[in-house]
Amino acid sequence: MPKKPTPHKGLTAPQQTNELQRLKQQAAAYVLDCNGRTLRDRSDVERNDDGTYHVHALIAAAAGKTRLAKLTDDEIEFCHRAADVLDPSTEGALLTVYDGLRAIEQTHGPAGLAAALDTMLEAWRHDADYWRWEATQRRPLTEADIRERIEREQERDHQYTAEASLQCVASCDSCDRVRRGGKWVKGPAQPNERTYVSHCPNHNEYRDT
Ligand SMILES: [Zn+2]
Numbered sequence: 402m403p404k405k406p407t408p409h410k411g412l413t414a415p416q417q418t419n420e421l422q423r424l425k426q427q428a429a430a431y432v433l434d435c436n437g438r439t440l441r442d443r444s445d446v447e448r449n450d451d452g453t454y455h456v457h458a459l460i461a462a463a464a465g466k467t468r469l470a471k472l473t474d475d476e477i478e479f480c481h482r483a484a485d486v487l488d489p490s491t492e493g494a495l496l497t498v499y500d501g502l503r504a505i506e507q508t509h510g511p512a513g514l515a516a517a518l519d520t521m522l523e524a525w526r527h528d529a530d531y532w533r534w535e536a537t538q539r540r541p542l543t544e545a546d547i548r549e550r551i552e553r554e555q556e557r558d559h560q561y562t563a564e565a566s567l568q569c570v571a572s573c574d575s576c577d578r579v580r581r582g583g584k585w586v587k588g589p590a591q592p593n594e595r596t597y598v599s600h601c602p603n604h605n606e607y608r609d610t
Pocket of ligand 1: 573574575576577578600601602603604
């Protein structure tokens with residue numbers, strides 16, 4: 402008569418549970434039916450601090466779910482500010498982008514969102530490269546630059562004031578003649594005169610031909 406098999410005397414249930422929470426790489430790979438190297442290279446599988454694997458993390462990985470990373474407050478704040486500044490300005494764009502990203506999330510989970518963000522970053526890369534380059538071309542304003550800006554601003558102001566008080570002389574854009582009452586005389590205007598752009602009868606683009 403065959404001997405009755407003795408019941409398996411291994412670990413107790415609490416001990417087994419404990420082991421499942423700290424699986425070594427090879428055992429964890431066995432759970433996922435892959436080899437240890439493949440598991441080690443998977444960045445989406447969460448690990449314990451000591452490098453072992455919790456069985457729940459393996460189940461989540463097997464289900465294709467990526468647990469969301471816990472961001473720092475600084476990182477969360479960055480995301481809020483980025484969302485504020487990039488907020489699509491039109492109602493239509495916001496709804497389209499929001500609904501589209503939510504649909505991707507629904508289909509693919511968090512890993513889908515990560516892929517979507519990665520794709521958007523790639524699309525922005527060209528512009529980002531350009532602006533980074535542009536910034537290297539910019540030099541700080543010198544005293545001379547500032548003086549020039551002020552002078553340009555003052556000049557614009559003087560011109561506006563002169564035009565508004567009818568102090569300017571009409572000057573033909575094409576031939577430099579200036580209007581002196583009923584005549585257009587050979588220009589240019591006197592050095593102390595301000596002019597505004599006009600057209601003599603010979604260069605009046607609206608004249609009848
Ligand atoms: Zn003219």
